[in-house]
Structure formats: structure tokens, C-alpha cells
Amino acid sequence: MAPVTRRSVLTGLGATTAAVLAPPAGSAFADGREHGPRPLWRAHAHNDYEHPRPLLDALDHRFGSVEADIFLVDGELLVAHSADELDPARTLDTLYLAPLAARVRAERGSVYRGHRRPLQLLIDIKTEGSSTYLALDRRLERYKDLFTTYTHGRVHSGPVTAVVSGDRAARTPMEAQRVRRAFYDGRLTDLGTSKASFTSLISDNWTLNFTWSGVGAFPEAERRKLRDAVRAAHARGQRVRFWATPDLAGPARDAVWAELLAAGVDHLNTDDLAGLEAFLDAHRTA
Template sequence: MGRSLLFLLTVLGLVAGAAPAAAAPDRDRVRPLARAHAHNDYEHTRPLFDALAQGFTSVEADIYLVGGELLVAHDPEDLDPSRTLRSLYLDPLRERVLRNHGVCPGFRDFQLLIDIKTEGEATYAALDELLRSPRYAFLWTRYAFGRVWHGPVTAVVSGNRPRATMEAQRTRFAFYDGRIADASDLGPGSDARLTPLVSDNWTKLFSWTGAGPMPADERAGLRSIVRTAHRAGQRVRFWATPDVLGPERDAVWRELVAADVDHINTDDLEGLAAFLR
């Protein structure tokens, strides 16, 4: 079987580990919220599922490589051998895609942002092996043959990500989270086939945190960032935006929506869902 045919069969879920399930499609029809990103999603009572129940279309998981296994936690002292990337995210996503032919009904491109906390090269190697395994390979948007092939889930790697290694891969099952402040990541000098997402710390780029009107120069800067990214086919996300219930948070969220920022970062799932609806 030729490589191209094998690749296409994998995309369609017709190779080992990707056979369609017999279960009926999920009837829960929560309206997907394209901008909703669950920061530190694994800290919720039901990782992944609480976000999906609110219509979130992007979730974030921090990973540590421990004894050959990818464990999910925010800090090393919170590591639990039972809380793996596989059990908390990959297996539930696999089951949902096979049952519903997608993660969120009516929304094509669910994002799994994976933040590497341990040494980049070794952790990414373990992650890459897991993503491309026959059990999960059909899930992912991937880069191959010089182009991007869309799947139900796009895995994006943040944190200690090994750019040179990822850039050199001829077939890649994950993408690189660039930095807005890095000219090689944002805009015309970048390649959205590697870096479809650019993120940065809000407080490093803006002084305004929601009190009073946003300064005109900062509003213009925000909108310039988004325009530059979108022209290059990239999405935009900020972390460290205000996330305490109140008028300041709402003011920042309104500016993010007005600027067409793609992902709004929060730990308050219900709060952001209510705001976006």
C-alpha cells in the first residue's frame, strides 16, 4: 500500500485502532463557543467533560514525562500516576469522535493545547509517539506532504517545545504554539503550517487590566496583533488576562471579542460561557 493511500485511510479512520463505533451519535447539543479556551482544564472536577458541557472548543493540559508516561498536573507535587494524558484526554476524545464523528457537533477544529513542563526533547518524543500511534492517529490534524490535513482535533504544543525538532519533521501530528513577541513566530515571517497559534502573557504586552477605558494606543496595538496573525493564517491567544468575576474581567473580554481574538483564556468555565452567549 502506498504511503499516500495509507495516510488517507488513517485520516478516514480505516486503519487499525480507528474503526467506527456502533454507538449512536451523542444527542447533547451544546452550542460550541469558538473563542472559549479552558486554561488548566485538568483542575476541574471532570477534566475535558466540564469544558465540553459548557461548549468550550479548546482545552489545555500541562504534561510531565515521568517513567515513560505523560502525566497531567500543574505542579510536580500534584503528579498522580492515574492522571495521564491518555486517560484524561486522548481516550475520551477518541471515544467522542468515534461516537459523534467529531468532538463538538457543528464545530470542526477542536484544539488540545499541551503545555510541556519537563525537558522538551524527551517529552515531545514521548508525546509524538503517542499521538501517531494507531489508536489515536486518526484524531489529529497533521502536517504531511507539505500541507496541513485537518482532523477532528488539533494538538498544539506549548511550554518547553522543541522548535527545531518539530520544524524538521516531515510528518507531524502536533503544531507549535508561537509567541506574539517573537517576530519569527507572528505574521509574515512565520509559517502557519508549523505555528497556527500565537500566544503570550497579556501583562507583558499591555498595562491595561480592565479598569476604566482601554488606552487607545493599547487597543490599536491589540488589533494590529490580531490583524497581523490573521493575515498569516494564525490564531491568537493571551494568558494572564484578568479572570476574577467582575467588571474589569468583562471589560477585557469585551475588548478581546471586539478585536477578534480567537481564544479567550479562563478557569471560570461557566462565567466565560455565559459571557459569550
């Protein structure tokens, strides 16, 4: 299988899809500039689909990672937070895959023009993991030039890296694949048990691992635990994210975010796109 390249993305996505997100006159790129605003690679849009414009709002705020929860319903992958919110019109294709394919073509092979680093698409499986993953894999294959791909022991970078989270049963079919268009989201308990070519991300619940919520001093033992976990993941080429961190605007949230940055945590989790954008800009970090 030939390596995934930016050139193959440009030729393989299709003009019809690409036209959806072509930059309009007067946009940041209409004047021919090769680079857009600096992406915030550490910004992760938790439950991104709950924003008024899924994906697009996060991209407008320059986020480097977005999250979509999926349910397998009658062969279709629907995006919602819970089963009672399912809408047949809100599919993974319509909200994420087709818009991303269009964006990449419009921006000359990258999600953010002039920035080669992949956007992370975290896909959280809410229905039975094995069957849902197999349906997801078939869908990702339709956009195969869009995604970072594991092929017979090698990883070929694409404009978007899909990471599968949620129901743990997805791991079994993923491990059996010799060609894979997605990577696995591990937990802290998975540290040291698999390679980054399979488990590219380590995520965990902040409140199950740390007692500190941003009020008062960060206990030194917990600071060491956090930094040791990040070092262990980074030594294997894996990124780190925590969910359930404080997310109400205020000093406590900023204190936790500052400690996460200082420890080298790769993705800061939020529902407040503008708030995290302003925080990262103020701290001059990617």
C-alpha cells in the first residue's frame, strides 16, 4: 500500500466535497497567504457536536482536537451525547467526515493551511464496541486519504488522526488489523503496555486520579504523579489528555490548566472554546 501523502489527499477527496468549505472571498486565505492563524494543538473540544456548528466552531477557535460521540443505529453512525438525542440527520459523515475532507482540499492538504500537523478526531463509541468499530472502519475507508494510517507496521501521517475511545470492546478488532485508519485511546492503566502505533493517546478521568480541583495548592504528591504519567507516556510517543477537569470559568479552572501545561499534558479538555483559546493565547503555548 502506498504511503498516505498530502498529494494523494488533494487528488482523492473529490471536487464536490471540497467545494463545501472552499474559502470565500474576503476570508483569511482569499489573499493567497500560505499560512493561517497559528493552531492551538493542545485545545480539545469536548462533546464538540453540542456547539451550534459542530467542528466548524472548534476550527474557528483554532482547536487541534475535537470529540464526537457515536451510536451505531441500523447501520448508520449517528452523533449524539445520549440515545434519547439521536437524530438521523446528524451523522458522523455529515458533521465531521465530509466537512473535514472538504476543508483539507480547500486548505491545500491540511486542516490548517501551512500547518502539517494532523488534527485529532476523537471518536467516542457509545454502542457495543466491536460492531460499532467495524462499521466505523468501513466508513473511514471511504475517506482513507484523509486519515493517518497504520499499514503493516508503519504509520503514515495524514491531515486527520482518528482516535477511538469509549466502549473497550473496540480494542479486539483494532488489534487484529494489519491496516488501520484509527488509533486507540488508552487509560493510565495502559501505560507501558502498548506502542504509540496502536495506543496513540492516553486519556483518563481527572477526578478518579487526583483530588485537587484547582482550589489551594496542588498537593506535591499529585503533581509528581501527574508529571510521572506524562513522562511515561511521552517516552513511548503517546499523548495525554484528562477529562472531567474543572471547566467553569474562574481561578480554579485556570489553576488546573496551568498545572496541566506545566506538566506537558498534550490536550486540555473543555466545552468553552473561547475560554480555552484565550487562555492558551495568553500563555503563548501551542
